[in-house]
Amino acid sequence: MSPPALIAVAHGTRDPAGAAAVRQLLDTVGRLRPGSRVEVGHLDLLRPSLYDVLARRRDDVVLVPLLLGAGYHVHTDIPAVVAAAGCRTARVSAALGPDPLLATVLSDRLTEAGWSGAREDGAVVLAAAGSTDQGANADTLRMARLLQTRLGCPVTAGYLCAASPTPAEAVAALRARGHREVAVARYLLAPGFFAQRASASGACLTSPPLGAHEAVARLVLRRYDEVLG
Incomplete structure (x- = not known):
């Protein structure tokens, strides 16, 4: 069986440069892990929404929050979307930071x-x-x-x-x-x-934001692997 898809959970932004930075980061994740299935779901402002991504899934998925601390989005928003989408196969990793x-x-x-x-x-x-x-x-x-x-x-x-x-x-x-x-x-x-x-x-x-630095991409994959254990 193929490993679960990695669903990166992004906050969402109206800034085109911000959306581009997330896409570049996930391109780097895919380059570091050839053959992996990497998608993005947004909590706000952009499509696809996390709900839309999860509502159509029936396979195992791992959600990796592209968030730097375990605040409201991690504790409340993401579990609420998972429950509303009825995605019982979703597992959620820790936030990226601190690390x-x-x-x-x-x-x-x-x-x-x-x-x-x-x-x-x-x-x-x-x-x-x-x-x-x-x-x-x-x-x-x-x-x-x-x-x-x-x-x-x-x-x-x-x-x-x-x-x-x-x-x-x-x-x-x-x-x-x-x-x-x-x-x-x-x-x-x-x-x-x-x-x-x-x-x-x-x-x-x-300094610039973290962006699509390769170390951030490695951290995304580490959080994914921690869930699979």
Whole structure:
């Protein structure tokens, strides 16, 4: 029997660049695992919706949330869609983050943006979407610690909605502590509304979203394999 299809669960965005980044990521997943069946289902804004993808399935599938923390979408939205679609064969993986592989990606994106690495007056703000779910915000704090270990400089979390501090507040606080060179690392999968908001924090530079980095694709496959166990 062929292995279950991998259904990547994307949030959805009106930004064409964001949708393209998700497609490129899944193309990379397919390239890393030739012969695999990889599809995408969206929670909002774009088609196909996750409901539409699941409603027509009668085979085993593994859902991999393209989400960076275990917040409302993971705990509530995805199980609700699975139940509504009547897809009893669907299994759901953990969210992508936090994970050391993402620290690698964040470090690479900072380097691409011109970050020169650890220095005495350097620091980084990890700009995440933010959530009303405190567990998701705690995941962001864990990711900040992983990135701090990777970079060797202070890393603090900033939230673009629903939590504090904001990235701009976090940048200002680090500068008040004597860090003149403060960068913002966008802890976001793809371009979109939050990615645009993260660029207005007053940092010396802002790195691109994670995007279709090969390490993100490897992490998607790791989450899939963890479910199959």
